[in-house]
Amino acid sequence: MVAQDRAGPQLPLALRHSPDQRFEGWVGAPAVLAQLQATAAGESSDSLYLQGGSGSGKTHLLLAACAAAEAAGRHANYLSLARVRGHARDALQGIEQAGLVALDDLDALAGNRDDEIALFDLHNRVRDAGVALAYAARALPGALPLQLPDLRSRLAHCTLLALRALDDAGRAQVLRQRAASRGLQFDEAALEWLLTRCSRDLSDLAALFERLDHAALAAQRRLTVPFLRQVLGA
Template sequence: METPRHVPQLPLALRSPPDQRLETFVGAPDGAIALLDACASGGANDWVFVSGPTGAGKTHLLLGACARAMAAQRRPAYLSLTSAAGRLRDALQAFEGMDLVTLDDLDAIAGHRDDEVALFDFHNRARSQGANVVYTATARPDALSLVLPDLRSRLGQCIGVPLAPLDDDGRRDVLRQRAQRRGLGVDDAALDWLMRRVGRDLGSLTQLFDQLDRAALAAQRRLTVPFLRETLGREPDARPDS
């Protein structure tokens, strides 16, 4: 019998990024943060299904919920279903007895019957054990290419939290708050420069911003347009919005 391969998951207390907390999320629908906080801390028995396009912040919410559960002395777990596709039953065995289970990117196993059956079985066990589960996907359960009707039905019973991509003001707020939490000075002109010339995808922006943060700290500089041009080596060509 083949030994199950290791499935990457969140080493709970240590690797939940400090920027990815429920209270730092920008642009959540009304009531969504309170709902996830209650689920994570044990204040509610609700199950949640977060849907939205890539870059809308779904993983941020899951990691934030895990951090909140840890603060409430509960046992959380995070799993990217992309990492576990094709062997989900083995992966989910490690989550038995957890208080909060967050499962990211349900799209990765949609259409794979064995994985869907494994998730259906896990869903029922976790419900009977009183655990909280939060799912994410790019679309609502009724719009996913699931082949197991019973799984679609179970997921449809979760409370839906739809996310929309942030507009430019929201992206600026995310970057500005990151700078403030780090004690880093940033000019509005620098944020505009990044968004015009590097792109508006929030995941790419925050990743690059973290690199610039380290460079600015080492140089004891503010994030200004001249510093960006100097650090990036050249001024990138403007990219169209996606």
């Protein structure tokens, strides 16, 4: 399983992304999870379009699908399109030689005609090869500022999976799961303190939790309100 990236060497996803970004760590709509699981397992060849705002779990699901596909013996390619704006044709060359292609940050290419043509060509190659394809974007296909009508049409025919940001109960569940997977004790009062004083964006919370995890491991401490105050400041 390879994360395609022109900015550096190609490395297995397992070496580049947190093991928390797996289906087992997903908290959200079960229907969306079921669709991604079927795609990762090769049971569905539908092209998918994950749409949701920041922190809704789009990248988590794409990486989880790639990990599950690899576990099932199917090669998977993940690529953030934000990293290849302006040179998408080179970056997308040959990426369809996999069982699953996952393209994140689709919004980043919208408006660049050359990149859009490269993506349109890739979409056709992927579908002709019978390869599973999953996009992720903040905006719906019709709201993207695309210059290429044919690309908009292809995206509009994908199966739409709309994601919504988690509420505080969902965010707390994510943090509990991550703590449990590391053998950490996360006091409920500490969870409440964290969620009421820090960013509610899930990606921000995930980065913050990694900081707390390292600090707790070094200090051999539970995640309590006094410890959070010590690490993060009042």
